[in-house]
Amino acid sequence: MKKKIFADEFSSSHTQGKTIYVDDIAPVVGEVHLYPVLSTIAKGKVADFDLTQVETDPNFINFFSAKDIKDNAWGPMIADQPFFANKIQYYGEIIGLIAAKTPASSRQLAKKVKVEYQEAKPILSIQEAIKKKSFLCDTISFISPKKYKNNIDDVGIVGEFHIGGQEHFYLETQAARVTYSEGNHLKIESSTQHPTEVQHICSKMTNIPYSQITVEVNKLGGGFGGKESQASHIAALCALASVKLQKTCRLILDRDEDFQITGKRHPFYHKYKIIVSPAGQIRHLKVDMYSDGGAYLDLSLPILQRGMFHVDNCYYIPHYEINGRIAKTNKVSNTAFRGFGGPQGAALIEMLMERIGQHLELDPYQVRQINLYQKNKLTTPYGQKIKHNFLPEIFSDLAKKSAYQSQRKKIKKLNSDPTSEWLYGMSMTGTKFGISFTAKFLNQGNALINILPDGTMQASTGAIEMGQGVSHKIRKILSDYWGLTPERIFMLKTNTEKNANTSATAASSGTDINASAALIASEKIKNRLMDLYYSVSLLRKKELMDESKLKKCPKDKVKKIKFANNTVQGLGKLVISFQELTSMAYMNRVSLCDYGHYKTEKIWFDDKTKRGNPFLYYSTGAVNTVVKINKFTGEIKVQEAKILMDLGRPVDEKIDRGQIMGAYIQAQGWVTTEELIHRPDGFLATHSPTTYKIPNIQDIPRKFSVDFFPNETNTANVAKSKAVGEPPFLLGTSVYTAIMDALHCGKKNELSLPFTGENILDHLS
């Protein structure tokens, strides 16, 4: 056998700059460059466009606006957003599109389009929206079947909690490239987490049927939820131009515009009352939670719902009234972002744990411990009973590992020193993140497996690789299943021609769903190969060429057959190399390709009673975070973050560790330095890394570690593993609560997130 060049790890092409993202595709001759024209008011109407400065430019090709399309509406759930706005709902809304000959000229020309407006007064905050009764949905409520009965010893704590939004800051901006070809066919290369939706929305825009639209995705330079619904709009604009001009078009947003016009993590506003026993046990929680949906619905409904599903986080709440509603404001339409509302719900209860502790003068760790889901307290506010709950063990293990009690003493001592300019704080918080899409139909996936007669394999699923390692994980699961070295398995680009009707790679479910489908497809092929192997064990080689002699492998023999070390073995002494067996299969007209479809079983939710089993399982974990604050400047430094995660049997510890640390730091940014500040006219003042500060390498905890909590019980999921993308994001909240601990600000009724230096200094003075 000649030496073969096998598939390499994708990350090695990353390090060499060889990975081709959308804007890296070499343009064809005559490729058209598009750029959107954006509104410069937050509310009002477009009265007129003036193109006189534009049309004369030698680089100008065309201009498109609402008048160029019939069906001017799209949206991931309901079609309430215009492709091109006439009635403007936020600053930076797309109102037109320039087609030009070069990237630079498309941008310059877009700025030169003069627009006349009729202006109206925008709504720019949740509070204002509540006052003006501006909402995107009716109130949704989870109310406990049993009412709380008053007890005179119980303590009530009321307050308001303002949670800021967050920009995804994926490094690769929204990008699409569309090629128009014969047969009215569109080939779309898009930086999307959801190729199927891109296909649907582009069809809506161009009126070309789904079957004539192919969407292909190589790799994303980051997504984090920001390319779940948002990518479709950009691709659709590109598709429109491509059809109208019958040319290849590309549309790549610059950072500033991407920042200003795409949806973000929802800001939340919680108004609450919590009642606890003198020992800190939660009796009752009432919360009115409002999310800032922005101008349109987008995915705000399931995001709000997930927020409500996660107000309990790791803690048992016997009596509750949880009301949720989406405010409609004149800001970008907010969207999915890692955690999908979960962090905004969990942040509330973790903040409350700190407040309860400080009110009752108890260590907040103790308060958490008594409130954790445990023994007979395992039912969530939406009626799901938690199975295989290890939260108490995780918390106590971590307390030991991080020497919680002795650190607590040390911090007390340090903080009592009036000659020190540092103030220390510590907090241990948890995460219990429900895995499954809350929209049931999304919990399905499909995969295509092609085995080739040289003993190599192609695998294709609907999963999008955006750095989370999903393609590596699927490959690893396949490699284990087939006993093949991973280099023999080549992961194909995600393409709607190979995998149609897919779900977004989101909700942390990418590996769960797609690897499961890949195994279903694999099993079908494996059964055929086992028959063949069994037949070989019975017959002599010559006879094998006679198809009619092939036998079905009996059940008791199946158990003995092993696929390992690139061979098939187990029956007698017969060891056949995988390559030989597959080439034999090919010669004997045994199919080496198959397709698998997977759907998540046993999940349901009754929208009327607001009860059910919406999640297949939970990923859980905890972190202990220590911070220090400068008393003069309010600057913080995270000293230590020790994480303990239960990910079942991790598919790949290296990848999971990277996901956990990345999520923690992203959340640290959310609760400290990342701040979206709008001007009074609705313009986002912090719209690029100069003004919007995500954590950099100097900000990471001095001591930063991840351990895994061993757990073999998660048989509900593929390879007993658990999803990892979003769950650890909730742990970053501990930076917030550790700062609360240091500032001892839990007696204040109104708190806001993030804790910027300014916010901290406010509490210090």
Next chain:
Amino acid sequence: MQNSITLWINQEKHQISGRDIFKPLSSYLREDCQLTGTKVVCGEGDCGACSVLMKDECSEQYMAINSCIAYLYGLHNKQIVTVEHLSLNPDIQKLQKNFVNCGASQCGYCTPGIICTLADLYQKKTSPKSKHIKNALTGNLCRCTGYESILEAATKTKFKQPLRLETVSHDLEKESLDVVDNQYHFHAPQSWREAIELKKNHPELKIVANLTDLGVVLNKLKVSHYHILSLQNIETTQHLFEHEGNLVITPAATIHDVEEYCENIYPEVSELLRIFASPQIKNRATIIGNVANGSPIGDTIPFLLMAKTQVKLISSQGERIIALEDFYIDYKKFNLRPDELIKCLLIPLETLNELSKGHFRLYKVSKRKDLDISAVTLAMSLALKNNQFQQAHLCVGGVGPVVMNFIFDSNDISEKNFGKQLIKEISDKTLEKIAPMSDHRGSAKYRNKLVENLIKKFFYDEKFVQEVL
């Protein structure tokens, strides 16, 4: 007179003329050379994804720069190496392998820039420690990894010898540059004589230094400065040097140069410059650019004011020297005639030494500690007499249209002894005189509070008081 610029990209000579030189290097690499490993994420020097290596005509080593704000006209005679070429180097391949093994690249969009930036570091350090790596990567954002794995991959990578990257040996093109294309016009004269002549005849000429500030303006506001004069072609043997009792800062002196110069003798200054921007920016950004930009939050200005820096201006009418304090009139309004250029800065060595021996501190507070524009900067020094207060000197940035310069002595302050009362008097006097704005970097209230607290911190750091008041 030469009408094109020459640079080397991955050892290959590129001669570029006309309008093309008005492009950022990143666009040229991606669009004209199909070298798409270099990514553009922000276009304003703040993320490092576009980092490439550049070698100056006078240095032996390459340094990392942000290609998105490096306009081609500023790169005459330079050698550029991108990730594609770097990947051929066996040492770098070792680093890349460690990146893969440690999971230090997730989505991969930040990775090429990080590899280039680390290559700069490995020229100087064979086994960098975590601290060195963090300082080197201050200007490289990654949204996926949480950085820990990057740190791990880089600490694991150790070499016996400093990394050596190939260079092309070539003769320097020493002629003055004059590149014209319709309304686009770029001059880079060889001598001051030519420069002042040009400025006299074309007072509208926009002067560029190394464009870390102007490049952002060009990229973001989409304004085009068409008529440009660069002083970077004027021959200088040294970027900064000591002369007749002064430290002379030429237009070629970068923040990096000054940081290095101060490292051992004036640690307070190098410590402040450590949190100035990122290595990529500091490798390019000039001190004179910072001064001439004249932002009230320019980080070098409070220090330069305190050090009694003088500005030497040059025009066809000759030279004049003014105090830096008098250079600033109002927000971005300078005591600078249209025909004048800044020739150099003069910092009296005597004041530098006095400051470093006495009670002197520099502070910068920003939303994020590193690579951020300040909310407030403060330089403060204190003179004593018989162990009692004699004079306080404060230079405060971020609280008015220009960096404010205050000296208080016993006429202004009644208290002589160190304690709460003295601090209060100084801070009251200061707060009286400043009028900060509210913006996205902080409210006026916050800035006032910071000034008050930084004055307290000064007394605490200088050990005049023990307790945090």
